[in-house]
Amino acid sequence: MDSWEDQADGPPGPPPPPPPKPANFNFNPNAQTFAFNPTARTFVPPGFGAPPPPPPPKAAPPPAAHQVPAPVGPAPAAAPPPPALVPVAPASTAIPAPASTPAPPATQPSAEASSAGAEAQPMETDAPAVTPAATSEDKGAAAALAEKVEELKVKETVEEPVVPVDETAILKAYEALAAEDGRDHLNIVFIGHIDAGKSTLAGQILFLTGGVDKRTIEKYEREAKEKNREGWYMAYIMDTNEEERTKGITVEVGRAHFETEKKRYTILDAPGHKNYVPNMIQGACQADVAILLISARKGEFETGFERGGQTREHAQLAKTLGVSRLIVVINKLDCPSVSLPGGKWDKGRYDYIVNGLTPFLKQCGYNMKKEVTFLPVAALYGHNIKEAVPKEMCEWWEGGTLFETLDAVDPVERNPLAPIRMPIVDRWKEMGTIIMGKIESGFLRVGDVVQLMPNRLKVKVEAIYRDEKEVTATRSGENLRLRITGAEENDISPGFVMSSIKAPVPIVTQFEAQLMIIELLEHNSIFTVGYKSILHIHTAVEECEVTKLVAEIDPKTKEQKKSKFIKSGGVCICRISVDKPICIETFMDLAALGRFTLRDEGRTIAIGKVTKLPKAH
DSSP states (O other): OOOTTGGGGSOOOOOOOOOOOOTTOOOOTTOSOOOOOTTOSOOOOTTOOOOOOOOOGGGOOOOOTTOOOOOSSSSOOOOOOOTTTOOOOOGGGOOOOOTTSOOOOOOOOOHHHHHHHHHHGGGOSSOOOOOOOOOHHHHHHHHHHHHHHHHHSOOOOOOOOOOOOOHHHHHHHHHHHHHHOOOEEEEEEEEESTTSSHHHHHHHHHHHTTSSOHHHHHHHHHHHHHTTOGGGTTGGGTOOSHHHHHHTOOOSOEEEEEEOSSEEEEEEEOOOSGGGHHHHHHHHTTOSEEEEEEEOSTTHHHHHHSTTOHHHHHHHHHHHTTOOEEEEEEEOTTSTTTOOTTSOOOHHHHHHHHHHHHHHHHHHTOOTTTTEEEEEOBTTTTBTTSSOOOTTTOTTOOSOOHHHHHHTSOOOOOOTTSOOEEEEEEEEESSSEEEEEEOOBSEEETTOEEEEETTTEEEEEEEEEETTEEESEEETTOEEEEEEESOOGGGOOTTOEEEOSSSOOOEEEEEEEEEEEOOOBTTBOOEETTOEEEEEETTEEEEEEEEEEEEEEOTTTOOEEOOSEEOTTOEEEEEEEEEEEEEOOOTTTOGGGTEEEEEETTEEEEEEEEEEOOSOO
């Protein structure tokens, strides 16, 4: 049989009658797929919609013998074959031009197109096209696709019910822990101006309590002598890295543990250099007791205590960060620059330092009778630390030793049923995820499920390490390392807080606080709305801005009045906002998570406490 194109050059003939309507055949031009049936009577090429409806039959007389049907595309239309030869569709279903030819503009349909439109009109239905029967391969592919879609479906999250707290079991575990070791635990932070002897005193304490053996001390003596730093060998116990030993400057907070008959202690050796005050804050916020070291050597006390010295700033920060007791240790009284003939300690120098510090400590808010104790020591030689100083060296001292003073500190009340609160100091990877911090409230056991805020990650406690020993439970006040599951190292940041699921810690981006302005910068001496600084609250460090001054407080009468700005030494109530959510409590609910410090350009400008939180947090 000749093709449609070959027959286009033959003599024209009369148009064939319209073909009969195919039985049970429907076509949807808007369908996404097209299955071709070779037995179909008509065919509409892809891209062509349904033809327009035909005109009335009487308005379409048969064409003359010499007429040729109107072309549909740019290519000449082929003449229809005689009906006797080809019983196919009318001329309107001509094949379109090749793909390289641009689409023709819309033209008026011919009579043949009209007759084809009459047949295509009922095809605009939603009935599916006739397709061949699916094979077994098609069924397998469809089943695999359905299975994949089921896997990719986002399943609705179901909130897990909160397991009720068994208070009876907690109390029993708490009593069992107290029966095992009933000694109270205290965290001690060593603070003071650079080169006051903090690391030396901490190293001497470890040596006297058996934490370091004699052979190690001799090794450190040789290393210090090689560096022409004979007096630094005790500091090498705490300053472990080479940079700290070479420069004689503590950078990171050193940690150690020692015990007496009455208590267990954790040592936090904070840096004294002003460049590392943020590290000092991190250590002080975990402490219950602060030991403020003062160098009695001529010129060193004056340097540390004058404006800009770290003795002042460290004492203020310790009070702000929750230290309940301050022990002022006056060191280096055995130094030849201040000692009397025969190496005796000078009481006049001791009294001069005590009288100079007392007014300042009162101004910081310390109760001098209940919270502050003064005592002399010689850290390098261990005098008046564990054993009393010999009378031939200091006949005027009638007080106790450093260990006796520490053991006399009143124990801190611990509530085992309080919600768990543990600010995260650090985290790392070691056979799982390890987090470190001080548990401020609550009681924690191995197997407990808690959550990390503010990202609300539920984690399980797999192991608890206290004083380098693995334990099954711990009470508040302890410095801990926890191995957890349910979170990776990258999911946790310092400043996060581990809390109970039933009573989570509040998450806020703004809060109201009572603030005491210590000393503003010379070039920025007005504290008002829009003032920006760095907020230090527990272990979190964030940029903050003052958004509202609620009132100024008269320090004498405690009366509140409206004010647009505050100067150095003023007290106010203000609203502070931060960019990222932080986990805090009001000072009344939990003081450890409700006190903070504001610093600007490396200086502490204000201390404060959180008084109000937003209702929705």
